Amino acid sequence: MNTCRLYSDFNCPFCYAMHGRLHTLEVMDGISWQGVQHAPHLPSPMVSWAGGMGAELKQEVEMVRRLAPDLPITVPQGKPNTRRAIVAAIRAHHIDSLRARDFVSSLYRLFWVEGQDLSDEVVLQREAGRHGFLPEQVSEANAMAVDPVLRAWEGQWVETEQQGVPLLQRSDGAVLVGLLPLDVIHKFLIGG
Numbered sequence: 001m002n003t004c005r006l007y008s009d010f011n012c013p014f015c016y017a018m019h020g021r022l023h024t025l026e027v028m029d030g031i032s033w034q035g036v037q038h039a040p041h042l043p044s045p046m047v048s049w050a051g052g053m054g055a056e057l058k059q060e061v062e063m064v065r066r067l068a069p070d071l072p073i074t075v076p077q078g079k080p081n082t083r084r085a086i087v088a089a090i091r092a093h094h095i096d097s098l099r100a101r102d103f104v105s106s107l108y109r110l111f112w113v114e115g116q117d118l119s120d121e122v123v124l125q126r127e128a129g130r131h132g133f134l135p136e137q138v139s140e141a142n143a144m145a146v147d148p149v150l151r152a153w154e155g156q157w158v159e160t161e162q163q164g165v166p167l168l169q170r171s172d173g174a175v176l177v178g179l180l181p182l183d184v185i186h187k188f189l190i191g192g
Contacts, residue, residue, distance in 0.1 A: 035086035044119035
């Protein structure tokens with residue numbers, strides 16, 4: 001299997017489902033998760049969506065339910081700004097990449113199954129603690145500079161010229177965008 005980058009955002013239901021599919025394929029050892037904000041304008045804390053935005057969110061969740069019926073998913077109240085969650089994931093990865101992988105998976109579930117606000121520092125620190133990280137290790141106030149990592153990931157994502165998430169990019173530069181069937185993802189990962 002080729003080593004791939006996965007550009008993903010916690011507040012995208014298709015990213016949540018893609019993450020689940022990659023776990024099902026048991027290929028996460030060869031995947032470099034790179035969090036990007038596809039909607040950096042979203043508020044922190046998360047606000048409830050109503051009207052057209054709420055209907056669009058319900059429609060996205062229903063589409064994921066049709067495409068991945070085995071995946072648990074609920075309609076959250078809205079979508080949070082995910083910068084803090086991505087920063088927490090980066091910091092966790094610098095400490096212990098295996099525990100960080102589980103932490104990232106749990107953040108997707110916290111939002112898409114439990115409806116927790118991933119822009120809430122307390123939520124992130126509590127979940128990090130469940131994975132053996134100290135709150136100050138993943139805190140936004142931590143002195144470890146992650147802005148260069150965030151900029152690098154965003155720059156690499158922009159260079160794909162796709163701007164969509166989820167986006168898989170193989171080491172040869174080939175990209176796969178969106179939530180696709182398991183067989184298509186597997187073929188892409190093995191270089192087909």
